[in-house]
Amino acid sequence: MVGLSKQVNQERDAKLxxxxxxxxxxxxxxxxxxxxxxxxxxxxGFPIFSEAGSSPYPDVQGTQxxxxxxxxxxxxxxxxxxxxxxxxxxxxSTLFTTAPAHILEKVILQIVDK
Numbered sequence: 042m043v044g045l046s047k048q049v050n051q052e053r054d055a056k057l058x059x060x061x062x063x064x065x066x067x068x069x070x071x072x073x074x075x076x077x078x079x080x081x082x083x084x085x086g087f088p089i090f091s092e093a094g095s096s097p098y099p100d101v102q103g104t105q106x107x108x109x110x111x112x113x114x115x116x117x118x119x120x121x122x123x124x125x126x127x128x129x130x131x132x133x134s135t136l137f138t139t140a141p142a143h144i145l146e147k148v149i150l151q152i153v154d155k
Contacts, residue, residue, distance in 0.1 A: 056132040057082075061089060063152065064136060070148045071140050078138035088137075100133050 064080035068090055071078040079088040086097025101120045105113050110125045122133045138145055 053132075057084070060132060060134055064089065064134075066152045067136060067145075067148055070152070071138055071145070074140075074144070076138060076140040076144070078136065078140060081135045081137070083132070083134040098135060100135050103135060104133050 060080070060083075068078045068080060079091045081087065081098050081100060082089050083100050085093075086099055087093040099120075101113055101122045104122055105111050112123050114121045114123060121129055122131065123129055124131045140148070
């Protein structure tokens with residue numbers, strides 16, 4: 042996922058489509074039970090299904106702050122998040138919700154089991 046080639050850009054686009062598809066399922070299910078949820082567009086840092094606020098959410102820095110297992114490398118104008126096992130072969134993004142963790146976990150498992 043690191044690089045500026047046509048192949049890398051196509052892979053990033055494909056991963057974004059998969060993430061948005063998955064995120065829509067999770068967000069719709071959580072909203073259907075009366076709670077709020079949204080996913081962040083990793084390219085812009087703004088929510089995909091809600092109105093954008095005044096400033097973007099930095100997925101890479103947010104993930105690094107919440108988990109010391111990840112580290113960040115500066116590559117040009119971008120920050121690349123590295124997973125301890127998969128290195129740069131990840132697609133970091135964020136889902137926010139008001140749902141309690143046990144409900145979020147249940148929703149995700151239901152979607153995965155489909």
